[in-house]
Amino acid sequence: MNKKKKILIANRGVIAIRALRAAKELGYEVASVYSTADKNQKHLRLSDEAICIGPPNSKDSYLNEAAIISAAELSNVDAIYPGYGFLAENAEFAEKCTKSGFKFIGPNFDIIALMGDKIRAKELVKSLGVPVVPGYEGKVESKEQIEAEVEKIGYPVIVKAAAGGGGKGMRVVNERSALWEEIQSAQSEADLAFGSKEVFIEKYLKKPRHVEIQVFGDGCGDAVHLFSRDCSLQRKYQKIIEEAPAGKIPEAKLDEIQQISVNACKQMKYEGAGTMEFLYENKEFFFIEMNTRIQVEHTVTEMITGVDLVQSQLLVALEGEFNLNQEDLKINGCAMQCRINAEDPETFIPSPGKITQVHRPGGYHVRFESQIYSGYEIPPNYDSLIAEIIVKETNRERVINKMRMALNETIIDGVKTNVDLHKKIIEDKNFHEYKHYIKYLEEDLLKHE
Numbered sequence: 239m240n241k242k243k244k245i246l247i248a249n250r251g252v253i254a255i256r257a258l259r260a261a262k263e264l265g266y267e268v269a270s271v272y273s274t275a276d277k278n279q280k281h282l283r284l285s286d287e288a289i290c291i292g293p294p295n296s297k298d299s300y301l302n303e304a305a306i307i308s309a310a311e312l313s314n315v316d317a318i319y320p321g322y323g324f325l326a327e328n329a330e331f332a333e334k335c336t337k338s339g340f341k342f343i344g345p346n347f348d349i350i351a352l353m354g355d356k357i358r359a360k361e362l363v364k365s366l367g368v369p370v371v372p373g374y375e376g377k378v379e380s381k382e383q384i385e386a387e388v389e390k391i392g393y394p395v396i397v398k399a400a401a402g403g404g405g406k407g408m409r410v411v412n413e414r415s416a417l418w419e420e421i422q423s424a425q426s427e428a429d430l431a432f433g434s435k436e437v438f439i440e441k442y443l444k445k446p447r448h449v450e451i452q453v454f455g456d457g458c459g460d461a462v463h464l465f466s467r468d469c470s471l472q473r474k475y476q477k478i479i480e481e482a483p484a485g486k487i488p489e490a491k492l493d494e495i496q497q498i499s500v501n502a503c504k505q506m507k508y509e510g511a512g513t514m515e516f517l518y519e520n521k522e523f524f525f526i527e528m529n530t531r532i533q534v535e536h537t538v539t540e541m542i543t544g545v546d547l548v549q550s551q552l553l554v555a556l557e558g559e560f561n562l563n564q565e566d567l568k569i570n571g572c573a574m575q576c577r578i579n580a581e582d583p584e585t586f587i588p589s590p591g592k593i594t595q596v597h598r599p600g601g602y603h604v605r606f607e608s609q610i611y612s613g614y615e616i617p618p619n620y621d622s623l624i625a626e627i628i629v630k631e632t633n634r635e636r637v638i639n640k641m642r643m644a645l646n647e648t649i650i651d652g653v654k655t656n657v658d659l660h661k662k663i664i665e666d667k668n669f670h671e672y673k674h675y676i677k678y679l680e681e682d683l684l685k686h687e
């Protein structure tokens with residue numbers, strides 16, 4: 239009999255248990271890494287091996303490339319699953335995995351590097367026919383030169399770091415007098431956060447929606463799209479409610495952007511799961527970036543397509559098996575996800591600590607993705623995401639009704655969470671009518687208390 243294949247999960251939290259389940263169902267063995275703050279993670283008990291890679295600080299554990307590669311060697315795995323966050327979009331790490339003899343579960347490291355540089359990414363997708371946000375991607379030479387460039391775009395503009403991520407280092411500039419100073423501080427902030435001073439400028443869209451296309455490629459030139467998601471309900475440039483498919487967009491427009499996205503993937507010979515992110519305003523799409531990994535919101539796509547995206551990632555990486563075919567992919571119903579964060583619902587400040595009691599929601603087409611249990615202690619060192627509630631129904635109104643039920647059933651005691659905030663959002667009239675946009679929560683809903 240063939241030796242069972244084995245993967246290393248190089249992550250924690252919600253995505254670690256998600257990946258563990260997918261791998262175990264496919265018959266793979268699983269080794270998992272953890273920091274000393276994470277000894278109580280549920281997925282460790284379900285793994286065949288658990289390897290401590292360092293102290294709580296991410297820099298010394300989940301971002302410690304050498305420790306993770308050593309863990310892979312020690313447990314003799316075939317492949318490394320990066321999840322999202324941490325090293326998932328780190329091209330150097332992906333290259334190290336490959337050069338150390340481990341399959342990195344994701345696209346080739348040169349594609350990760352290319353997409354990680356937002357200027358090069360924009361140039362590439364533009365050349366492949368993808369519409370991008372108008373802007374200036376050239377060199378910043380002098381105050382006068384850049385003022386003249388921005389004059390052509392028109393104010394307001396947003397200054398972004400080429401190597402940016404996680405919503406960091408972005409600055410909105412409303413008028414010429416503030417431009418030079420903002421560029422200089424964006425450059426030093428980018429240097430500090432990402433080790434590169436390079437910035438670029440985009441037209442600032444005032445009330446866009448965030449709409450994205452899920453793509454999946456076999457690495458050899460074949461690819462499919464798995465339709466759209468709307469992720470416009472955000473706080474601090476981070477998503478908190480996601481839906482699939484994206485509603486209230488003319489069908490022909492959506493078909494077109496899906497086709498453009500999948501064609502770009504085919505031309506890149508993209509491997510595995512990826513997302514083309516767009517802003518959508520006045521019935522037009524504008525590319526902002528491509529994420530070369532699985533995303534937190536992949537679950538809503540799974541609900542409407544019936545495809546287990548994490549298993550598809552494992553199959554393409556470990557078996558070279560591409561199990562998706564565009565003709566077979568159909569949208570069935572619609573789905574919504576609420577991200578449950580352990581945080582203050584008003585200030586968004588994280589609220590770590592011991593969960594004294596948990597009651598999970600249940601029912602038909604209700605999914606609760608989480609590691610948490612009564613007595614689990616949330617460490618203060620990581621992201622505040624502790625659970626995802628995902629529901630599916632035949633139409634959006636019924637999805638909202640089901641989500642209301644699921645939120646009402648959810649009890650997480652001992653720490654502050656945003657469950658009540660979600661309850662409020664899903665009752666909002668503008669949310670019901672799809673009139674929300676990326677800053678809606680901060681600029682409107684929370685202001686009118």
Ligand code: ADP
Nearest residue numbers: 402403404405406440441442443448475526676
């Ligand atoms: P990051 O990689 O840091 O997440 P993105 O380019 O994906 O950066 O942008 C994150 C969020 O910032 C978007 O979802 C959107 O809310 C906002 N944003 C980005 N670009 C623009 C723009 N040109 N106009 C208005 N908002 C923008």
